[in-house]
Amino acid sequence: MPHVLVVDDEEDIRSLLTGFFRKHGHEVSIATDGQSLFAALNVQHVDIVILDVMLPGEDGFSLCRRIRATSKVPVIMLTAVADHVDRVVGLEMGADDYLVKPFDARELLARVKAVLRRTTQTEAAVAGTETRPVLSFAGWRLDIARRELRSTDNTLIILSSSEFDLLLVFAEHAQRVLTRDQLLDLARGSSHEVYDRSIDVQVGRLRRKLDTDTETPSVIRTVRGGGYMFTPLVRRG
Amino acid sequence: MSIGFRPPDTIAWRIALTVGAAIIGVLVLTVLFSHRAGPTARETALLDRADDTVRMIDAASAIDRPRLAGAVQIESIRAEWYPATSAVAQLFAAARPADADSDLAKWFLMNGRQRRRIFFSSDDPLSDGIRFDRTQHPHGYFLAVELRDSSWVVFIATHRDWGLLQPAQLAIALGCVALSILAASVLATYFLSKPIRQFAEELRRIGGDPRAGPVREAGPRELRAAIAAFNALQAQLRKFVEDRTVMLAAMSHDLRTPLTKIRLRGEFIEDDDQRARLFRDVDDLQAMADSALSFFRDDYKDEEATVFDFAGLLRTITDDYGDQGQPVFYAGPDRLAFNGRPFSLRRACMNLVDNALKYGNRAELQLNCSATQIVVEVSDQGSGIPPHALEQVFAPFFRLEQSRNRTTGGMGLGLTSARAVVRAHGGDITLRNRECGGLQVSVTLPLMS
Numbered sequence: 223m224p225h226v227l228v229v230d231d232e233e234d235i236r237s238l239l240t241g242f243f244r245k246h247g248h249e250v251s252i253a254t255d256g257q258s259l260f261a262a263l264n265v266q267h268v269d270i271v272i273l274d275v276m277l278p279g280e281d282g283f284s285l286c287r288r289i290r291a292t293s294k295v296p297v298i299m300l301t302a303v304a305d306h307v308d309r310v311v312g313l314e315m316g317a318d319d320y321l322v323k324p325f326d327a328r329e330l331l332a333r334v335k336a337v338l339r340r341t342t343q344t345e346a347a348v349a350g351t352e353t354r355p356v357l358s359f360a361g362w363r364l365d366i367a368r369r370e371l372r373s374t375d376n377t378l379i380i381l382s383s384s385e386f387d388l389l390l391v392f393a394e395h396a397q398r399v400l401t402r403d404q405l406l407d408l409a410r411g412s413s414h415e416v417y418d419r420s421i422d423v424q425v426g427r428l429r430r431k432l433d434t435d436t437e438t439p440s441v442i443r444t445v446r447g448g449g450y451m452f453t454p455l456v457r458r459g
Numbered sequence: 460m461s462i463g464f465r466p467p468d469t470i471a472w473r474i475a476l477t478v479g480a481a482i483i484g485v486l487v488l489t490v491l492f493s494h495r496a497g498p499t500a501r502e503t504a505l506l507d508r509a510d511d512t513v514r515m516i517d518a519a520s521a522i523d524r525p526r527l528a529g530a531v532q533i534e535s536i537r538a539e540w541y542p543a544t545s546a547v548a549q550l551f552a553a554a555r556p557a558d559a560d561s562d563l564a565k566w567f568l569m570n571g572r573q574r575r576r577i578f579f580s581s582d583d584p585l586s587d588g589i590r591f592d593r594t595q596h597p598h599g600y601f602l603a604v605e606l607r608d609s610s611w612v613v614f615i616a617t618h619r620d621w622g623l624l625q626p627a628q629l630a631i632a633l634g635c636v637a638l639s640i641l642a643a644s645v646l647a648t649y650f651l652s653k654p655i656r657q658f659a660e661e662l663r664r665i666g667g668d669p670r671a672g673p674v675r676e677a678g679p680r681e682l683r684a685a686i687a688a689f690n691a692l693q694a695q696l697r698k699f700v701e702d703r704t705v706m707l708a709a710m711s712h713d714l715r716t717p718l719t720k721i722r723l724r725g726e727f728i729e730d731d732d733q734r735a736r737l738f739r740d741v742d743d744l745q746a747m748a749d750s751a752l753s754f755f756r757d758d759y760k761d762e763e764a765t766v767f768d769f770a771g772l773l774r775t776i777t778d779d780y781g782d783q784g785q786p787v788f789y790a791g792p793d794r795l796a797f798n799g800r801p802f803s804l805r806r807a808c809m810n811l812v813d814n815a816l817k818y819g820n821r822a823e824l825q826l827n828c829s830a831t832q833i834v835v836e837v838s839d840q841g842s843g844i845p846p847h848a849l850e851q852v853f854a855p856f857f858r859l860e861q862s863r864n865r866t867t868g869g870m871g872l873g874l875t876s877a878r879a880v881v882r883a884h885g886g887d888i889t890l891r892n893r894e895c896g897g898l899q900v901s902v903t904l905p906l907m908s
Contacts, residue, residue, distance in 0.1 A: 242723060323718070324741060377766045378767035430774070431768075
């Protein structure tokens with residue numbers, strides 16, 4: 223059962239998030255400011271911190287940096303400012319993801335799941351890398367924290383939220399056959415729109431954006447018997 | 460006043476300098492001209508003396524006439540006499556009598572009647588028989604005057620050194636004045652209007668942007684005062700806008716917390732349909748707050764430009780709307796790299812698509828690219844916009860009559876902020892009613908190298 227630490231100065235938001243995460247099978251602790259945040263981190267094991275940027279006293283950015291100095295616990299930041307600068311600053315401070323208020327609780331849950339999945343995998347693969355989580359394959363670069371895909375010539379490819387999530391699932395499970403159910407399961411919730419959308423449509427859209435020419439075989443191969451396989455080699459960093 | 464005298468740099472001083480320069484110019488040119496032009500033939504009494512000479516020779520006997528003529532020396536002009544029987548005289552007699560030069564009309568009278576006179580140059584065949592050193596003086600002038608007995612006195616000028624005729628002098632003098640006035644005007648335009656033009660240019664550059672820096676104070680004193688006043692006004696406006704922006708930002712920010720709570724509470728609503736509706740309402744509220752905030756803050760300026768796939772952007776928009784069951788279509792290339800701000804442009808395009816869907820039932824996106832620019836066309840099937848409102852619709856908070864019973868949120872800022880974003884990329888948005896019905900919005904974006 224993952225342990226979530228919610229840091230917010232708003233009583234209502236703390237209790238609502240607590241209720242929501244408990245409902246979805248998470249253990250929840252709360253903190254209201256920097257002091258109680260570090261107190262909580264010291265006394266118990268925490269799997270992920272959900273950190274509000276606007277806090278009385280020390281702000282979330284500064285707290286995030288301080289957490290990073292001592293711990294590798296993943297951090298998702300919540301902000302009230304839909305600002306690119308804010309987002310970049312948050313990511314520079316070492317946050318693993320970033321959500322703008324008002325956010326969808328399911329979106330937050332999905333991000334929590336995704337971050338947890340990623341960080342456990344990363345720890346298993348290369349323990350203690352400080353590099354920004356970036357996946358490279360066949361000339362493409364997938365920046366997980368910024369949720370950006372760039373081509374060989376550094377052109378930004380615009381992906382919808384669900385396309386990005388699906389591509390991330392593929393890249394994290396490269397050269398393995400994934401059934402539609404598995405794909406739906408892994409990508410689920412990252413965007414609630416995925417529920418009623420066919421995986422095949424999503425795969426089609428990804429192929430259109432990733433396959434630069436019709437000559438070379440697609441990076442996403444259709445496997446007879448119902449499934450897809452992401453063919454290129456994926457490197458971290 | 461200090462020792463080093465500096466003329467006050469005022470517009471009045473500049474005008475005085477310019478007018479003074481113009482007048483001095485006129486005077487200098489006039490003096491130069493009159494020096495070059497010299498006095499007129501009348502003023503030099505040349506004609507009076509020639510007239511006297513003619514009378515004297517006419518009064519003398521034929522024997523004395525050659526000698527008398529030979530003795531004539533009026534400045535550089537000498538005279539010859541040709542008896543009526545000479546070939547020269549016969550040529551003259553046959554020639555058309557003198558030009559109707561009114562300037563000569565008062566001279567060479569005989570018993571109140573004008574003598575016949577011929578004025579010609581050495582190019583004229585009439586000069587063939589005249590004793591005259593052509594090699595030394597290629598351009599001679601001649602005045603032949605007939606005497607009582609049909610003999611002729613010819614005045615020979617080796618060169619023309621008397622002044623121009625009155626009309627020519629007048630014309631040249633007027634020309635000089637006109638020229639100097641023209642020069643003065645050009646100078647005036649340059650020195651007087653240059654700072655004003657620069658000021659206007661600066662104003663145009665900063666445009667309606669109250670956040671632009673102050674205009675540099677330059678030019679004459681009056682203009683500097685005007686610029687200072689303008690800068691003060693602009694600073695006040697900026698302060699005003701900033702205060703409003705801070706207020707709106709605070710409102711928008713403060714709205715987020717209760718909206719977040721509503722969304723979180725919504726998770727506990729069991730009825731899926733009601734929950735979805737609640738979320739949609741929250742999204743609408745948020746979109747309104749965001750659009751107002753982004754309009755007042757121009758937050759596209761914070762986004763960094765990057766090379767991105769414009770075709771992919773339009774496709775993603777099309778797909779997203781398509782997934783929500785909205786009729787949005789894309790036609791164009793599969794890939795098109797463009798250097799710009801992807802999130803801002805995406806929002807701008809989405810505003811246009813939203814409008815097309817709201818007022819025109821469907822949105823057709825067409826992407827075209829030339830060597831210098833890309834053009835995105837968003838066409839709908841609505842009733843279009845009355846021609847008089849084609850520009851008005853860009854005004855913030857402007858809404859057409861028909862849109863009052865709108866079903867979705869929006870504050871009338873969609874086109875305004877879309878145009879702001881596109882103009883920040885050096886492009887523009889134009890609207891046009893299609894012949895086949897519906898509105899076509901064209902977004903033109905120049906390709907940056």
